[in-house]
Amino acid sequence: MSRLQVLIVDDEWNMRNLLRIYLMKEGFQIKEASTGQEALTLVQTHSFDVIILDVMMPDMDGWQVCKRIRELVKTPVLFLSARTETKDKITGLDIGADDYLTKPFDSEELLARIFSLIRRSVMNQAEIPQPSRVLRFPNLMISPEAREVRICDDLVEFTQKEFDLLAALAQNVQRAFTREELVERLWGYDFEGEFRVVDTHIKNIREKMHSAGLKYNPIQTVWGVGYKFHISGDADEK
Missing domain, CATH: 1.10.10.10 (Winged helix-like DNA-binding domain superfamily/Winged helix DNA-binding domain)
Known part of the structure; x- marks a missing residue:
């Protein structure tokens, strides 16, 4: 069985390293991006099961990256951010993210949310399309x-x-x-x-x-x- 693919997008090396070590222990295949543009390039050239995305980055912020991702793929996006205000969570979900978790975070909760997003994505793909009407x-x-x-x-x-x-x-x-x-x-x-x-x-x-x-x-x-x-x-x- 192929390993689940996760893209980590964060400009802080320490955070990427922490996430990489933890998720690799859980059996995930990891790719990393330190900028929004690097993330978009990877999204266009690789297939991922989940994308973990920071909000505050230097070249383009997470909001912009998420919008661009949604134009390309339907991969579940989990915002992982130090921004804790409710309005930030609403913004993230409103522009197309599937979940929002604040830093610092509990590693077990992060893992549970990742698996939840993957299950939901698989279920959505398995649904039989219903006739659409205007x-x-x-x-x-x-x-x-x-x-x-x-x-x-x-x-x-x-x-x-x-x-x-x-x-x-x-x-x-x-x-x-x-x-x-x-x-x-x-x-x-x-x-x-x-x-x-x-x-x-x-x-x-x-x-x-x-x-x-x-x-x-x-x-x-x-x-x-x-x-x-x-x-x-x-x-x-x-």
């Missing part, structure tokens, strides 16, 4: 397959997690989801962040829709529960 509402079109949203025929850009959240709600019109259910759908059962991350994404989605010219709010707050997708009779259908 979701059409007044002045709003959502294409899950193309991952596109059009409002008044204009393409509107959403982040990966914003789109996933919007699509999950739109595919289940009138169903009320709790924040916990939405977090499980988007980040998995082992997500350890704040469930209020959903509120931040909903706020961003609503603002983008309003700015794009949508005259109604299709994402309704269900007080004491969470959110649902609902089109009222007052929706502007021009």
Whole structure:
């Protein structure tokens, strides 16, 4: 059986060395990058099971690197950073990372999160594709397959997690989801962040829709529960 491949991206040699020693003991095959550009080159020339990514690096920060990685591959990305504020965790997850762990970290927790990401990735790849359909509402079109949203025929850009959240709600019109259910759908059962991350994404989605010219709010707050997708009779259908 081939060994699992991990890419460690961190500008500090001591941290890369620590991670390399620990993960190699656990049977992983390791490659390292000390800069964002070096990481992107490796991602384009090698196949990895998990990418461990620092945020603060000299040439391009982890946010930029993660965005570029997401344009290239779907490999699980775990941010490992000294930045501990909730807004940093939300930013990391919002731009496409799959998990966020702060330094200093417990080695056993890191290993558990890595294996969790790998299991989730394998399960996602094994899922049987379901027929996709374009979701059409007044002045709003959502294409899950193309991952596109059009409002008044204009393409509107959403982040990966914003789109996933919007699509999950739109595919289940009138169903009320709790924040916990939405977090499980988007980040998995082992997500350890704040469930209020959903509120931040909903706020961003609503603002983008309003700015794009949508005259109604299709994402309704269900007080004491969470959110649902609902089109009222007052929706502007021009």
